[in-house]
Amino acid sequence: MTAPLLFVEGLTKSFGGLVALDQTCLAVQTGEIHALIGPNGAGKTTLIHHISGAMQADAGRVVLDGQDVTQLPLDQRARLGLVRSYQVTSVFPHLSVQDNLALAILATDGGGFRFWRAASSERTRYHQADAMAERIGLADFRMQAAGALSHGAQRQLEVGLVLSAKPKLMLLDEPMAGMGPDESTRMEDLLQSLRSTTTILLVEHDMDAVFRLADTISVLVSGRVVATGNAAQIKNDAMVQRAYLGDA
C-alpha cells in the first residue's frame, strides 16, 4: 500500500460556536480522481480552503507527498504542487486566454524576477499556452478576452490555469458549477482525459458526473468524512442515502 499523495488527518476548525471541520480525515492516492461530496453546509469548501492553505486549522495535519504542509501559506503549497481552482471563477478577465495561460505557465518556468527582456518575446511559453488552450478545448478563443467567454468556457480556462502550473495534485472546487448539459459534458471529458496523468481531488454536486469520473468518493457530512469507497459502494451506502435524502 503506497503512501497517499495527500493525507489529511484530524483536521478541526471552529468558527465561534460553529464546528465546520470535525476531526476530518482524507487520503488521496497518486493518479486517482477522488471526489468529495456531501450535503450543503457539510464543510466541503472549508476543507478545500484548509487543504490549499487559504485557511489555518485549529488542529490536525495536511501532508502532501510525505511533507507536512500544515503551516505553509497558500503560495508555498502551490509551489510544492498543490494547485486549486475556485468555485467562483477566478481568472484574469481583461487578458486574452493565451495571456492567462502564459501567466500560469510562467509560475513554474523560472518565475518573474526578470527585468530586462521583453516577456512577450519568449515565444516558447506562448506556444505552450496555445498547446494548453488546445488541450482544454479553447483553441478558437486563444486571443479573446477571458471575461468575454461563456461561463462554461471560463470554467474550462480555470482548469487550464491549474493544469498549466504543473500540479502534483489538482484541487477543483465545483468545476461544473453553473454549467449547462453541453458544457458539463465537455468538462467531464476534459477531466477524464487527465486521468492517470494528474491526481485530482474535486468537490462536485453533479452526482452522475461524480459517479462516472471518480475512482474514489468521500462523503462529508457536518465536517466529518462518514464514508469512503468507489462509486458502487457509495451509491449503496445506507448512511449516505440518509444524509442526502433523509433528515439532515
Place this chain on the structure above:
Amino acid sequence: MNGILLLEQSLNGLQFGLMLFLLAAGLTLVFGIMDMINLAHGSLYMVGAYCIASVAAVTGSFWMGLVGGVIAAAAFGILLEVSILRRLYARDHLSQVLGTFAILLMCNETVRLIWGAQPITLNPPETLSGPVELLPGLMYPAYRLFIIGVGLLVALFLYVLITRTRIGMQVRAGAANRKMAMAMGSHVQGLFTAVFGVGAALCAVAGGMLGPLLAVQVGMGESILILAFVVIVIGGIGSIRGAFLGALLVGFVDTAGRTLVPMVFDSLLSPEAASNAGPAVASILIYLLMAAVLFFKPRGLFPTHG
C-alpha cells in the same frame, strides 16, 4: 511625577479625545456605510468653526453662534452630499480621494475668499472663561470642562441614537452589510444624506468647541483630519464604539505624549539630544500606536464586516 500634572494632562487628553470622537464618528459612518473615503471631512470641521465664529461675532453671543453655526454647517454638508458627493459612492477609492481632495482645495480657497487669509477669533463664553478649582491645588479651565461635558453628552446621544432607535439600527445594519440592508428595504439614499448631515453637524460642534483653543484658520481641517483617520483605523472602520475608544486612546496618547515624552527624554538624554528627539517622538507616538494596533489587529479594534 506630579499627580496634579498627571490629572491635568488626563483631563486634557479626555477633552481632546472627545472632540476627536465627534469628528471620527461622522467619518467612520460615512466610510463604513457608504464605503467612501472623504478627505473633505476636515473641511466640514473648518466651515463649522467659521460659521460659528461669524454668527457669534454678529450676535455677540457664543451660544447663538453655536446653534446658528451648527445648523449652517449641517446644511452645507447636506448640500455637498446631494450635489456632488453622492456621485462618488459607486466609484473606486482612488477617485474618491481625488474628488474629495478637490473639494478640500475648493473649500479652503472659498473660506479664504470670504473671510480672508488671517485667522479669525472665536471667544469662549464669558461665563466659562475662568478656571475652576476641581481639587485643592488643581485649577482647570471651566471652558475645557464644558467641552468634556459636551463631548460626553454627544457621545451619549449618539449611543442612544445608534443602539436604541430604528434609524440607528439601519445605520448599524448598513455598516455591517450594505447590500443586505438595501435588500431589506432601508431607504438608502435618504439614510446616506442623514448620516452625512449628522456627521457635518458633529464636525461643526467640534470646530466650535475647539475654535477658542486652537486657531480658526484656513487649513485647520487638514491636521485634525489625519488624526481622525488614525482614530477610525485604530477603532475599526464603521464602528462607533471603535471610534469612541480609538479617539480616547489617541487623545490621551497624543496629549500625554507631548508633555511626558519630552520630560522623560530631558531626564535621560543630553539637552541637545532631548530637544531634537523629544518633540519628534511625541509627534510620531500616535502613528506608532496605529502601527502597533494594526500589527495585532489588522482591521482595527472593532472591525465591522462592511
Place this chain on the structure above:
Amino acid sequence: MAKTSALKSLDHALKWRWSSFVLLALVALPDIANACGEAFYIAFATRVLIFALAATSLNLILGFGGMVSFGHAAYLGVGAYTVAVLAQMGVADAWVVWPVAMLVAGLFAWLIGSISLRTQGVYFIMITLAFAQMIYYLVVSFKTYGGDDGMPLLSRSRIGFLDTSVDTYFYYVTLAVCVTTFLLIARVLNARFGHVLQAIRDNETRMQSLGYPVFRYKLCAFVLSGTLAGLAGALLANQSGFVSPAMMQWSQSGMLMMMVILGGVGHLYGGVWGAIVFLLLEETLSHFTVHWQLGFGALLLAVVLLVPNGVTSVLNHVRKEPSA
C-alpha cells in the same frame, strides 16, 4: 451571463512616433524659450520633468501594482534631504550623491514596505500615510538641518566639468536622467516582472494559488518605486536649491496621486501626462488669480466626475474617433 470585458495587454508600447516628436521638442525647448525671451520656462520645464519622473514612479506601484500608497512624497523628501545633507558635509559630486540618495530612499521603502504590505485596502493607504507622517515629523525635529524651515542647498551637484548652476545645462542633465529612467521603467513593465506585477494587481488570490510569492513581488516593486522617487527628490533639491519638510507633507503625496490619476492610472505615460497637465494648470491658473486653487479644485472635480480614466483615456478616445 457573460460580461463583456475589454481586452487589455500586459505590454505597454512606447509609441516611438509620438514620443520621438515630443523628445525632440523637449531637446529644443531651451533654444525656443530663450528665443521667446521666456528663460523662466527652462526652470519650469525642469520641474515638470522631475515630477513626471516622481509621478511615474508612483504609477509603477499604484497603477501597475494596485498599491495605493499615500506616503510617496516621503521618498522624494528623503532623496532631497540626502543630497542637501551631503552637500553640507562637502560631498557634492552627482555621481556619488544621487546614487546615495536613491539608496537611502530605497532603504526607507524597504523598511516601510515590509510592514505596510502586510495590510490590505484602506489600511494599507493609512499605514503608508502614517509612515510618511513619521518621517515628516522626524525631519521637522532635526534642528541641525533646519527643522521646520528647511535648509538651502549650498550648490548644485557637480557633474564632471559641466556647470550645473546654469539652468540650461541642468535642464539637459535632468532630461537625460528622466528619459533614461523612463525607458528603464518601460523595459521593466514589459519584462516578466511587469507582467507578473500587473497580474497580481488584477487577481492577487489567483496568482498566489498559482504559486507566485506575491509579497516578494509587491515589496520589490515598492522598493523600486521608492528608489526612483529618491532620484526625483535629488533632482528636485538641485532644481529648487532648497529642501524643507513641506516636501514630505501628506498633501504633497496627495498631489502626486492627483497627477497619476489625472494622467491615467496604469498607463505608461500616465505619470508624464499627469505632471504636465497638473503643473501647467497650476502655473497658468495662478497667473489669473491668487485664488487659483478654487478653479483648480473645480477642474479636478470635473475630471473625476466626467473623465474616470484620466487624460490618457481621453487621448485614446480622440485617436480612435477618425477610424471608428
